Each structure stands twice: as C-alpha cells, then as structure tokens.
Amino acid sequence: MAPVRATGAIVGVAAIFVSVAFSFYICDRRSKSSSLKTRSTSSKKKSRMGLVDAIGNTPLIRINSLSDATGCEIFGKCEFLNPGGSVxxxxxxxxxxxxxxxxxxxxxxxxxxxxxxxxxxxxxxxxxxxxxxxxxxxxxxxxxxxxxxxxxxxxxxxxxxxxxxxxxxxxxxxxxxxxxxxxxxxxxxxxxxxxxxxxxxxxxxxxxxxxxxxxxxxxxxxxxxxADQFENLANFRAHFDGTGPEIWEQTNGKLDAFVAGAGTGGTLAGVSRFLQEKNTKIKCFLIDPPGSGLFYKVTRGVMYTKQEAEGKRLKNPFDTITEGIGCNRITKNFMMAKVDGAFQATDMEAVEMSRFLLKNDGLFLGSSSAMNCVGAVRVAQSLGPGHTIVTILCDSGMRHLSRFHNPQYLSQLGLTPKATGLEFLGIK
Incomplete structure (x- = not known):
C-alpha cells in the first residue's frame, strides 16, 4: 500500500478532533460504568451464554523461555484461544x-x-x-x-x-x-x-x-x-473496554510495558490508552515489520520507508511476509495510541522467533504473534532485567501453514531458520 502523505497541520487538526471525541467517550463510559455489566464480570460464571460471550477473557501466560533469557517477566495474551482464533x-x-x-x-x-x-x-x-x-x-x-x-x-x-x-x-x-x-x-x-x-x-x-x-x-x-476496521473506532473501543482491562486485572496492575504491532492500530491504541490511564508510568511500544512506515512516524514524526527513497516509490511497498501488521498511513485507530517508542524487526527475526517458541515453549504462533514476541525481547533489552512486559499472541500458526510455516516457501525467500537459540536477537 502506498503511503498517504499528510501535512503536519492536517494530522494535527485530526488529532485534536480524535482527542475531543475520546474525551467525550471517556466521560460517557464513566457515567454508565455503574449500570453496565462488563464481559469480565460474565466470565466469572461457570458457563457462558453462546459464542459471543465466549470471546475475550483470554489467558495471560508467562513465556518461560523469553523470560528466563532476558531476566524480565514476559507475558503473552493468548488471543488465539478466542472462538474465531484471533484477537x-x-x-x-x-x-x-x-x-x-x-x-x-x-x-x-x-x-x-x-x-x-x-x-x-x-x-x-x-x-x-x-x-x-x-x-x-x-x-x-x-x-x-x-x-x-x-x-x-x-x-x-x-x-x-x-x-x-x-x-x-x-x-x-x-x-x-x-x-x-x-x-x-x-x-x-x-x-x-x-x-x-x-x-x-x-x-x-x-x-x-x-x-x-x-x-x-x-x-x-x-x-x-x-465494517471499516481501519477507521471505525469501535475497533479501538473493543480493546479499551476489553483487552486493556483484562491485562490490568491479570497482572494486578503490576506491569512496566506493553508492546504490539499495528495494522489498523486498534489493539495498540485501546490497550495503551487504557493502561496509561491507569498508570502513566507504563511504557507502550510499537513493533513494526519491513515496509511499514509506522516506526518512522513514531520515532521521527513522519511516514517514511526505504522503498520511497531516491524515487523508488512502489505501488505496494510492503516486502514482509508478516500478515496483519504494518501500515503506510495513519488510521483513526492508530491516532488514539499513546506510544512511547518503536522498534523495527525483520522477517528473519520473526521466523526464527516462531521456531524458537515452538521448540522451547510449545507455542505454535502466527507471523504477527512472532513479531510481537520479537518486540517483547527488544523492550526487555531496552529496559533491562526485572521488568514485566506484556504482548499479544494474536493468532496461531494454523492459519499460516502455506506461507510463514512452509519450509519451501521460506526457502525461496532466503528465510530458512538456522538459529539454535536467541542469537538472532543478540542473546547468547
């Protein structure tokens, strides 16, 4: 997807409108909170009422291998356990x-x-x-x-x-x-x-x-x-009302950082907004795949990718096998995010991470989940040992068999995994 360039003025005005809308939403949400039953409350029942009620309240698990390797407590929210298999x-x-x-x-x-x-x-x-x-x-x-x-x-x-x-x-x-x-x-x-x-x-x-x-x-x-998932703020609200509160409750509010990739931006926005409303000291980070300009937007304030340099702008600049994350425009959902920093990762790192987790933790994850785990390690390396970090395990590897988990496909792209440990991330 080709980047949509916006002037600082346009982005600024849009951000003001979004912030105002968010303020009204927060006020309305708080005024109704006493009369509304949340999905977290219903999860305490012994049974759930139908398919829809089974969505959410997914487990938060310690990713043992990554935690032991970094000295941090790294947790993954198991969104692949939702009925439809994803966040x-x-x-x-x-x-x-x-x-x-x-x-x-x-x-x-x-x-x-x-x-x-x-x-x-x-x-x-x-x-x-x-x-x-x-x-x-x-x-x-x-x-x-x-x-x-x-x-x-x-x-x-x-x-x-x-x-x-x-x-x-x-x-x-x-x-x-x-x-x-x-x-x-x-x-x-x-x-x-x-x-x-x-x-x-x-x-x-x-x-x-x-x-x-x-x-x-x-x-x-x-x-x-x-449905308009990129611009419809129901996307953001799903995570502000659900995923964020669940993470806060499951960690007892004791976490230092959250990291996730962004496609529509809804997950990163909803969770980051909620967590930082609860505790401004919680740091939230973006992990971005090849070809996406969001890393540059967060770190430099402008959308930019290598594919645009020297007049080499392409109609479809993405050169990643990671499906579901990465974007070259600022969506309304992404504009709601409160992000403290960003990291870039490569396809090779995502592939290696997925194989490492399968071998060491029994976690069979999709491409965006693997990329998020790369992000969790990057955050751990940045903050140092002793911190608690949460990321999203978006979906399983079952829907990535023909590409991300296909040895022949990866071989054609020069992405055959070779690592025996986490040396691809600088950890021996």
Missing part, C-alpha cells in the same frame, strides 16, 4: 453490536470488509450469531488457508489483486463499494415491491450476474454495512 474476534463483536445498535446494520444485512484474513475470519464467525451475512474482500496473495476458512464459515470471499490503498480496486475500497451496492439493491427492492393478495412480494432486481456473484446479494436483501 480480531473482539473487534468483530464490537463493530457489529455498535452497527446494529445505531441502525447502520439490520438483522439479515450484509457485513462487508476488506481484510488480509484474521478480521475476515472473525466477522464470518461472529456475524451469524447476530443473524447477519458476510461478504469479505481479501488480497489474492494471502495464505490460502485463510480464504478456505472464510468460505467454510459460510461467508462470500472475493479475491482482488494487491494494489495501493489509493486505487479504487484496493480490497478495502472494493469492500466499501459492496456495502453501497447492497444498500442500493435494498432501496430498489423496496421501490419495486408488489402487493400480492395482501402479501408483500419482493422482485428479483439483480442488475447482472456479476452483481449476483460479487456482492452476494439476495432478493430479500436487508442492506449492507462496511
């Missing part, structure tokens, strides 16, 4: 619940989203619990098992070629169009309803076979809703 389950629930509550989405409506996989899987998992359908648009180069999983969950999958976010056929922009098409169809149907013996009979108004396939519409279409 994005939280976001899917929050987005759909808020959309239904606001009337932007109706039961029977179609939720559309552009995703590299995890959010798509989570939406496909959660939507049926709310009586909704899913149409999901993904790049055609993501791990094949992700598309297979989405289809198995009953959602419609539309694959598109990877292009810049500014291109009309970027997967996010296509998903936005699909929601508009569903809403247009709903209006057409309502305008062409016929009374038949006192019954309302919908008329088939498909405009073409292409519409039928690409939008997964039906003659009883209830409209569409674009």
């Amino acid at each position: 994005k389950d939280r976001v899917a629930v929050k987005i759909i619940e808020e959309a239904l509550s606001s009337g932007q989405l109706r039961p029977g409506g179609i939720v559309t989203e552009g995703s590299v996989g995890s959010t798509a899987i989570s939406l496909a998992t959660v939507a049926p619990a709310y009586g909704c359908k899913c149409h999901l648009v993904i790049p055609d180069d993501v791990a094949i098992e992700k598309a297979q999983t989405i289809e198995a969950l009953g959602a419609t999958v539309e694959k598109v070629r990877p292009v810049s976010i500014t291109h009309k056929d970027h997967f996010v922009n296509v998903a936005r169009r699909r929601a508009s098409e569903a809403n247009e169809l709903m209006l057409e149907q309502r305008n062409k309803l016929q009374l038949n013996g006192g019954n309302i009979k919908p008329i088939n108004v498909y405009r073409s076979d292409e519409d039928r396939h690409s939008s997964a519409l039906s003659t009883d279409c209830q409209g569409g809703f674009f």
Whole structure:
C-alpha cells in the first residue's frame, strides 16, 4: 500500500478532533460504568451464554523461555484461544453490536470488509450469531488457508489483486463499494415491491450476474454495512473496554510495558490508552515489520520507508511476509495510541522467533504473534532485567501453514531458520 502523505497541520487538526471525541467517550463510559455489566464480570460464571460471550477473557501466560533469557517477566495474551482464533474476534463483536445498535446494520444485512484474513475470519464467525451475512474482500496473495476458512464459515470471499490503498480496486475500497451496492439493491427492492393478495412480494432486481456473484446479494436483501476496521473506532473501543482491562486485572496492575504491532492500530491504541490511564508510568511500544512506515512516524514524526527513497516509490511497498501488521498511513485507530517508542524487526527475526517458541515453549504462533514476541525481547533489552512486559499472541500458526510455516516457501525467500537459540536477537 502506498503511503498517504499528510501535512503536519492536517494530522494535527485530526488529532485534536480524535482527542475531543475520546474525551467525550471517556466521560460517557464513566457515567454508565455503574449500570453496565462488563464481559469480565460474565466470565466469572461457570458457563457462558453462546459464542459471543465466549470471546475475550483470554489467558495471560508467562513465556518461560523469553523470560528466563532476558531476566524480565514476559507475558503473552493468548488471543488465539478466542472462538474465531484471533484477537480480531473482539473487534468483530464490537463493530457489529455498535452497527446494529445505531441502525447502520439490520438483522439479515450484509457485513462487508476488506481484510488480509484474521478480521475476515472473525466477522464470518461472529456475524451469524447476530443473524447477519458476510461478504469479505481479501488480497489474492494471502495464505490460502485463510480464504478456505472464510468460505467454510459460510461467508462470500472475493479475491482482488494487491494494489495501493489509493486505487479504487484496493480490497478495502472494493469492500466499501459492496456495502453501497447492497444498500442500493435494498432501496430498489423496496421501490419495486408488489402487493400480492395482501402479501408483500419482493422482485428479483439483480442488475447482472456479476452483481449476483460479487456482492452476494439476495432478493430479500436487508442492506449492507462496511465494517471499516481501519477507521471505525469501535475497533479501538473493543480493546479499551476489553483487552486493556483484562491485562490490568491479570497482572494486578503490576506491569512496566506493553508492546504490539499495528495494522489498523486498534489493539495498540485501546490497550495503551487504557493502561496509561491507569498508570502513566507504563511504557507502550510499537513493533513494526519491513515496509511499514509506522516506526518512522513514531520515532521521527513522519511516514517514511526505504522503498520511497531516491524515487523508488512502489505501488505496494510492503516486502514482509508478516500478515496483519504494518501500515503506510495513519488510521483513526492508530491516532488514539499513546506510544512511547518503536522498534523495527525483520522477517528473519520473526521466523526464527516462531521456531524458537515452538521448540522451547510449545507455542505454535502466527507471523504477527512472532513479531510481537520479537518486540517483547527488544523492550526487555531496552529496559533491562526485572521488568514485566506484556504482548499479544494474536493468532496461531494454523492459519499460516502455506506461507510463514512452509519450509519451501521460506526457502525461496532466503528465510530458512538456522538459529539454535536467541542469537538472532543478540542473546547468547
């Protein structure tokens, strides 16, 4: 995705608006806190009410090998244990619940989203619990098992070629169009309803076979809703209301740092905001993969990547096999983050980390989880021994078999792991 350059003035004004909105949200949240039951409360029940209630309250585990090697206490939040297999389950629930509550989405409506996989899987998992359908648009180069999983969950999958976010056929922009098409169809149907013996009979108004396939519409279409995970602040709220409080409770408030990668920015933003509201001394860090400009935004104040240097700007500058994190634009969710610093990591480090954790801890993790663990070690090295650090184990390696955990694929890219320990991070 090509970077979207913004002037300091524009970013500054946008940040003010976001901060004001956040302040109103905090006030509203506190005023209602006494009357609302949180998911943490419901987790204390012996049983949970359905799929949605099983999301969240994931275990926080000590990653023994990394803790012993660094002299810090390094913990991972096991988000891969959510029903849909990733941290994005939280976001899917929050987005759909808020959309239904606001009337932007109706039961029977179609939720559309552009995703590299995890959010798509989570939406496909959660939507049926709310009586909704899913149409999901993904790049055609993501791990094949992700598309297979989405289809198995009953959602419609539309694959598109990877292009810049500014291109009309970027997967996010296509998903936005699909929601508009569903809403247009709903209006057409309502305008062409016929009374038949006192019954309302919908008329088939498909405009073409292409519409039928690409939008997964039906003659009883209830409209569409674009989830917009990058800009929809329900993403941030899912982690501010859920993940952050859980980490605080599970550590008894005794932690020194939190680190995570950012794609949409929702996890990093929600958790960092909550933790630093509880204790301003808690440091929050970004770990960024190759090709992403967020590291430079945090450390230098400007978006920049090596791929843009010397007139070498590319339509799709990402050169990482890490799926789900990294971005070359500032999203509304990322703007909510309170980050104290950032680290960069390589694909090789992520691959080596995933194999190290599997061998030493029995943790079979996906690419973004491995990258987060690299970040946890970087933070430990930066702060020194004796600190408590938390990161996110986003998903398992099960949905990364064709790429990140495929020896042949890695060999072609020169990423065959060779380390016997943590020497790839300077630890002997």
